[in-house]
Amino acid sequence: MLTVEHLTMIYPDGTVALRDVSFEVKDGEFLGVIGLSGSGKSTLLRCINRLLEPTEGRIIWNGKDITHLPQGELRTVRREIGMVFQQFNLVKRSSVLTNVLSGRLGYTPPSWALANRFSRQDRKMALNALERVGIPEKALNRADELSGGQQQRVGIARALMQEPKMILADEPVASLDPVLAHSILGYLEKLNSEDNITVLCSLHYLDLVQRYCERVIGLRDGKIVFEGTKDDIAKMSDERFREIYGEDAIRMGGL
């Protein structure tokens, strides 16, 4: 279970990205984070696994305060939390297999890296992970030979290698077309239901939120302005909608 308490994040240039954000994610939940670009969604996700250091507040992961954990211990926390990125963040010149295997680095002794070595089990596990996301035949291709949707699946396979308890997905489908978006979110949903992995996913489109998320929080200018279930979104009034998306926003397709 993840608890975020009074999280505030101010960038060195003075930009306030998050203001006093508090929420809770239960184990096995699929939580959506919505909001405009620049509303603090990415910052929030990156604060949770401390890719960014929050200025104030606490992050409690399974009962443990990880806000000020030193680097060595942080490693053991990070390897439990997978992350999927909007730009996939694959090493383009490396093979798909290497990219997937790199998800295992949190568990392997660092000195093995010098020999560029992974154990037989890890390799097996990587192939299994690729099979789960449906592209086992691409294992030896270079990552940049894959299409966008396939690359994101490699990203998910990499996260799977961590045997994560939670996956942070930072707009995982924003660079993909709608069909692929459903396919990728489908994989996340499957992991959520089959492996009981908690998913924290930031999304742009409300129809996707309604289709996949159980619960939603809405951010605007770094503050939580909405918190509710997916049914609340369907019932949301235009005023509430504008509170999240700004005065100029228009609702489409009844959502």
Added chain:
Amino acid sequence: MAETKNLLASEHPRGSLLHAVLSFFVPGLGQFVSGARSRGFTLLITVLTLFGISMWTVAQRARFPEYAMATSVYFRIVLACAALLLFLLAIRHLLTRFVLKDPLAETFTMYGLVLVYFALLVFVGDDILATAVSAEQLSQIHAGTALYSAAALAALWLWQIGDAARIGNTKSLGTNRDGTTRFPSMAAAIVLACLLVFALGYNLTGVDMPKAIREYEDVGILLPRILWPWRAAFAYDQEVLEVVQKIQAPCTDEAAAPPPNPELDDDPWISATPTCGELSSRPVTGGLILGTELTITGGNFVPGQEVLVRWANPIGNPFTPRGMGETTIIIDENGEFETKLNIPDAVISPETATGAQVHSLIIRQESVLVFGGRLSNEMQLALVGLLETIMIGLMATFFGIVAAFPLSFLAAKNLMAPIMSAPERIAGNVLGLLAGGWAGLKVTDFVSAQLGGLEQAPVQIFLVGVLAVLGLGYLGLQLGGRVSEALLSRLGKGNGYWVASVLLAVMAGFPGYQLGLGFSRGIRSIVLGAEVAAINEEVYGMIGAVLVALVTMFYLYRRSSTRRVPIGLMLYAVIRTILNVVRSVEALIYAIIAAIWVGLGPFAGTLALTLHTIASLAKLYSEAIESIDPGPLEALDAVGANRLQSIVYAVVPQILPPVISFTVYRWDINVRMSTLLGFVGGGGIGFILIQWIRLYQYEAVGIAVWLIAITVAALDFVSSEIRERFV
């Protein structure tokens, strides 16, 4: 409304007289007053600098120039040029006002005016000079340079007066998008300044076209030998037949004279009659008294080819006896010849010139040169030198890669910037590093003693030394950091920070002390002399130590809110600075130092080139690292990878193509550089090339140049092929 007014104003800009007057007296002042501060300042500095360097250049005709005279003369020439230009401007003004009322013509007449102005200078320049200054003063300066630079300076001066007038009337100026006033372009001023600098450069570099054309023939003899030296690249065989007949001079006794050679059946022979006689002589009163005439016959030489008649005096110096008879004779079809020769005036030193002397008559037949199919000495030397050169380049590149690759990670901002550390840790890091390094040196000493000293096992000891110092240093760094952090954290967060800060400040005092000493020995000794400065240099050392410690303390005080220090950025800055300094000195200079250090030869060249290569490659590599996609790095951070893992799996795959490309390119550069390093004693082909140049052996020079050119071209091709494959 306002915009229409602006447009109208810009169509007929009315300048501000006040600003023009200000700029007339002090260049740029008008602009400065009307708010274009940097523009005014730039103009002032430009005009003053240009005036200064022009005057200085112009005055250099005399060995000890009189700058006061040159300044006043130059100033007068500027005024004369300005007067000419003003006159032309006035004519143009009248023309555009009354004849050509077209705004387009106005622009074009401006270009025309500048052309006419400079064209006029070419033709009436002497008259302008004559009106401005006396002939005697002119003879003491570079008059041509003075004229053309003054012309450009005068134009620049007038331009900036006009500019001040235009800018003074701010209403006529447009505005930029961000609301600031848009000033007119300074292109004209830049062009004029460039013209002036060109005029000075023409003088300073001593461009002399007539000389280049007149004396071209001098290289005509040389050039073919350098351009096509290949005859000298091979050895040639030649058969030489030489037969000697002894001749005595003067005659003493017929019986004592050397006997005429006998006629031989198979071998070449010559014989002379008589075999003794009087030398020719040149009396002090002038003229030439011919010596005894010898009749020379010979046989068994190669028919149809010439023989040379030579004479050797008693101490054995051979020469060609000119004016005494035929000196080259063609052998008849039987291989025989007959000729007559007067005994020449074989000058010998007076001490030995007493009594009868035995001279030698030599008949020499050199056969035609025959291609031997073997490389000449020069060619062999050049080839060996070339191989050495390529190897110098190769070794320097290899050592460069080994040292530069790890360094480049420390010099990459994107990797170093996120590294923050607490002073508690840094204090222990520094102490641990020093202790580890010291222990490493001790281990090396011990191993060295066991193996019997550096000369006995240099490679083993070097390896042990590097591994021990680096390994133990790293161990100390890590261990020290952890221990000190653990110890200091017992004091409580705040106290630990301050104790660590004081510790760091004290540590910083040591380099501070050295800095103070350096100040005393470097700066103070310039004024006071080394001996006086040395008396109380410790005081300056202490002052330096205290100052640096205080600055460190103050800095840590400022950082006390975050309790962390951007140690990564600091390291980055230090390493980058060192790399830049090392890189900015040419490898040629290092080679001079290395030649003194390890002696002339290829090792000196390798050492020099390695140093330069490390710095350049580390810079290039680190730039490659800085330009990687940060995404994968972030992803691996999120996965829980540590720094080493991130580098191996996210950084290295991304930088591999540029790194290979840079390395091959550097190898290419290194081979080219190492050809030159030999000039200063760095070994390789350059080493023999410079000797051949000094010995005027132009064919050998040509061979070396050709070989270098071929190698460089081949290398260029190979390196671009390799690079293309990886990028």
